[in-house]
Amino acid sequence: MNHAAFAGEAGLAPTPKQIREMERKTRLENLGRSWYKFSRNSLSLVGGGMVLLVILLAILAPVVVPYPEHVKPFTDFPNAKLPPSLAHPFGTDEIGRDILSRVIFGFQNALLMGVLVLALVVPPGVLLGLVAGYYQGTRIDTIIMRLTDIFLAVPPLILALAIASILKPNLWNAMMAISLMWWPWYTRLVYGLTSTLRNEYFVISAETMGASTAHILFREILPNIVSPIFTKISLDVGWVIIIGATLSYVGLGVQPPEPGLGTMVSSGAKYLPDQWWIATFPALAIVLIVLGFNLLGDGLRDMLAGEEG
Amino acid sequence: MNETPILDIKNLSVHFQVYGGTLKVLDGINMVVKRGQKVGLVGETGCGKTTSMRATLRTLPMPPALIPGGEIRFEGQDVLKMNAAQLRRVRGRGIAMVFQDPTAALNPVFTVGQQIEAVVRYSTDGRLSRREIRERAIAPLKEVALPDPERMLDTYPVQLSGGMRQRVCIAMALVANPRLLIADEPGTSLDVTIQDQILRLLHNLVEEKGLSVIVITHTLGVVRELTDRVYVMYAGNMVEVAATPELFRQPFHPYTRGLMAAVPRLSGGGVSDGIPGRIPAYMQPPPGCRFHPRCPQAMEICRQEKPAFYDVGSDHQVACFLYRDGGQPGGSDAQ
């Protein structure tokens, strides 16, 4: 056996540990290279920063928020509709609650919605796309993709409104409604990616070796298409949040006194333009989240664009 | 006759800035093409031959590419110092390039006619009438011996065979009557009988129109059939240059000799093991002669200094310390 000098020990066969060590080093190096590509675009760094800020605030909300009791049922009419000041940087709303505290908790609800919806939507959407793409041209493909087309044909907001109005209006049901109309996009995306990859030599090679279909879908094809999927997820968080805020705005999502950003905009809208802060700060918060995720998603896409080939 | 060469590349270096450092790809190369010559640029994957031609047309993305030094003189003018207007007159009208893969070079959603006419429009700054444009589109199609040029204008590239697509690409390059044609791996993706036709077409074009041609290839056989003069390139350096029959009669540089030995022979006798090792990493190229790590005849000086070009015959030069004092092919202790 001839083994090169491996980890400094000439002539000795490398142990599994050493091999795993080298694999780890290679993965880290690849990460470093990806970070380099990502960080060259300053906008994506800004986006990443914004997202990080939102996430941190959402996680640390109970600790960081100046007036935690304001997110529960609370009234303080003497202090209602106060403009922004040192005590209340975002002012107070029509019942006297501190807007900054409610916005930060609003982040929590928004992110929760984004994460949960996508967690619900991505696995089945991707799975259907994989299967349809792999069996492209057969009945399975037709059935899955026509089903996808049907869901895509219904205007999303109408679907969400219909579902939300049949069920009791609250955060969870709003999430269900959004999930139901969101999964087809992942199936479409993955279908396209899979059917392209399906005829690559390494897939054929695995097939002729006799690998199971599950192996081919999840171990050969899927690892090669995670990049576009992650990019889409990142961009989607922002969009799910906007749709959730829209539902809340029309009263079908987060119900008062829960702090939902959309709900806050809607109840504050009637106080424009005099008490502008009641609606404006929650709206800006929505912009922050969505813009942040969009910039991050763009940056991810650019970073991953150069990696194939 | 000492007229200005049509292309004169002097001491050109091209670097690329990437993650982790700088790739020093081209390392001060020189190349001269005279009017009416067919020059071959031979080298393997990654040696920098396509980079040098893209630098000539200034189609390298600048970053990450940068050109720390050198000149590229087309008909006496330095291309690297030209402004946008001057460049536009050179690209397509002075120098035209035919790319390696004709299928990828043609847009599948436009007809052949639409694509050629687009070239005509760009090269004439939109001064011509529609009828004139159409005439100028048909003329090069005839020159490349395509059957039924009128009908060809309305066909889509997908309807054509590989050989015909290659001819269309050549026709598109000829539209503006360039003086220099650069052909990147002509016919490589095509069958050998069709490649044969394409090479003969290029030969005829040179004879009839007085074109100068640079043929980039990694196939020695193509060079031998088509060119008058050959540059052999390795890892961003020119290592040998000679008149074609002379190079094949007697290659001098160890790399050239290794390449020739590696080509399987029709006479049989097995296949040689080729050249051991791989091309160097451009991030940290080997000091001195870039070929020395793989060279069977490397000497101490090869690790330290870069060799200059030494004369080993009339119109035959080698960049190798073995021939510093002229001498026998293969060095002093060759067979």
Added chain:
Amino acid sequence: MPSDILSFTDLKKYFVIGKKGLVQRTPITVKAVDGVSFSIKDGETFGLVGESGSGKSTVAYTTIGMYRPTSGEIRFRDRDLFTEKRRPQALRKEIQIVFQDPGSSLNPRRTIRQLLELPLRLHRPGVNTLQETMRLLDMVELTADYLPRYPQALSGGEKQMVCIAQALATEPNLIILDEPTSALDVSIQGKIINLLIRLQKEFNLSYLFITHDLSLMRNVASRVAIMYLGKICEVADAVEFFRTPFHPYTQMLLSSIPVISEEEEALKPRKIVSRGEIPSPVNIPSGCSFHLRCPHRKDICSTLDPVMVEVQPGHLVRCHLFGQPEQPPADRRATGAEAVLEEETARG
């Protein structure tokens, strides 16, 4: 007397790629392989040569199980490869393939170790994978420190060697090599070819070697067959194939190869200028499919397809210039493959 390890009997593979006409809906058929018969002896390297559209890759892919034949048989050691719907693992391990593009033959998201472990897991469970992967790398003269690397870190030649190691992992008896060095530079080609030759001797492998590079074929194969538009034109021992080619297509091809020395020029047949384009397999000319480009064509060539005859011992040619039987078969229409196809398209 060495036996046949792989035999092809009138193999046909047609693809229906669409339908023509709004009302009639006649199927557009590509006759990729149209009646191919030959056999490979145990331990030999059989060369298959041809240009694009010749069907040589389709022969390879059908053998490997990617396609099912439209008609005809492929037998491995006299065992029909297509009796079952899904080829049993025991047969799969015997026949492996190395593809022509090493760049896309290896999953870019797997390490070399994982890539080599896959065939081991599938066909040799219970073997010590770490030891075995190192042994496989050793066989292709790569060191163990390649194991944790990803394919992108390897050169083209190294990738191809990993592909060869993958093929060897199942301990096959026959390896199909589909243009194994076409995507590589000539300076590494030799190393891989010689490696393949050494492995053949060491493990008593048989090779089906497919390439369009005739000079390479001359040095690798013991017997050579040349294909044109789905049919074999000529079969012979390598030396004889190159020294006395009979079929006009073989001569045309040989006369067009770019060689690099005068002595090789002298070995080439007289130059036949190839005129015209290679017809597409969708539109195969009538009679002998080569007749449109053939410098020796006769009237009969455009109407009747010639049959294969043995012109000299071991040297077969399919051409009207060479001893065709007196009576053409009575009915040349709707033979096996066409009938199968008509049935399939009738079913829609």
